[in-house]
Amino acid sequence: MASKQATVASFVESAPPGELSNVVADIKALASSEVQSLDSAFKKYNEEQYTTVKLPGSSETVLISKYNSLDDGRYFDTASQTAFDFDHASQKASNAQSHPLDSPHADQVRSLQTSFSRAATEHFPTSTIGVYPTSSSIAILLVANKYSPQNFWNGRWRSTYLLDPSSNTLSGTIKVDVHYYEDGNVRMSTNKKVEASGVGGADAVVREIAKAENKYQEELNRAFTALAEGSFKGLRRQLPVTRQRVEWEKIGGYRLGQDVAGGRQR
Template identity: 35%
Template sequence: MSEIDSIIAEFLNDAPAGETRDVINDLKLILDQTPDITKSIKRSLESSLVDQDKFEIISLPDAKKLSIISKYNKKGTKFYDSRLKKLFNVQFLDNSALDVEDEEDDEESTALFKSLATSLEKYVSEHYPLNNSQKLLAFDLFQLSATEIAIALINTKRNASNFINGTWVSAYKYNSETGVLKGNISIDVHYFEDGNVRLKTSKSVESSVAAEASEIITLIKKEEESYELALNKKFLKLNEVDFKSLRRPLPVTRAKVNWGKAIGNYRLGKDVNQA
């Protein structure tokens, strides 16, 4: 990989959720003299989704539900949506789907897979609200092998008029042989009104659970809820302890500074107190 390619990959990887197209437009303007720039961007996008743990939401033509692109649902050269039972190709540059075809139920699908699909749908509808136009939600599960199932969920909020975007991604793998659920939850929030503020947080999950759909979903719910509650506590502590230790709202005197010639008196007062 050339130096330019690796910088492009790093920039795209650093892009806030939902702003990948904006970053691509910037890169095209910045590097408009560089040959094959589009190819390099395309390669980076594809590799982050196919080789790494990145997830993207995509809309299939005429579909009522949104689909996921990730390494977990790559099937040959295409991607698979198990809820729509469709195979599709992806144009990474503009994130569009093409060559969509029907694909009947995977023969390998286990009984656990089928009951998990039902439980997951119910759980998502209870905790991932979708009652406004700023939201995009996609979730799916994939039979990786006879004993392994992947579960992925992405919920994004785009609110450009209030200069804020956010994404929640949950990704798990359950192995019915070892009975271990392993995964990662990550949250990325970007605020950008006359500034650039970013919250990036994640939690890793690893726990044993019986090969029962309801048990697995209960565990996921417990992990996600405890993460959210822990985050609330962390925010409170950062605000009340860390933030306060940086700059006071007012001096100890509770009055604004008395500027001017007499400002040196503060120092005299301090010296007297210390003496």
């Protein structure tokens, strides 16, 4: 059986998009003593979900991920050539300092940053990207969040691509996570693997990414249409067996055995 700490940490790590603060509030109410021991869970959540943060004095957002993590617990951003501290619990950045891009593939990173930023602006209403050199590849990341709590849904699109500069091969994963919670609790979490070879310059790499993401979005649209017109309709009757729509707003005024069951009041 998992420990209480592990169970609480799992709630943090699996929090739906845009709802981490709600999960933490619930934990504080139900198990306040465990909040102080959740540092590793917050770190895992922020790095895996590509949490975005504004640097001090900047209006632009940057990503938090394992690909731009520094050994001393700081993170770096290649576009602004800045390193900064990040508090995983409060999701705040501080102590920003200059961090020049130092990589054999620096020029390629800059070119990818420009091309990918342009494509992201074209295809996503709002998004944050990051292009980071690693020991053996170049990581190309994107996160696009859409939160609509007034309509009881939140969603997140995450893209992760690793480009091997020596072989011009590209591999990656697209992840989509949507939570709908009006009068229920429905969550969709899905992913798609992407592979491409023989990609050339930055523009060619980004074209392959855009093609893969457009194709996946079309697949999702077809799947949603099929579900709406097929499986979802079979989950419940359009009308109850009486063929009359239930007036839910009046249910609270009914007495047991009266009207609902069609009988007389006793």
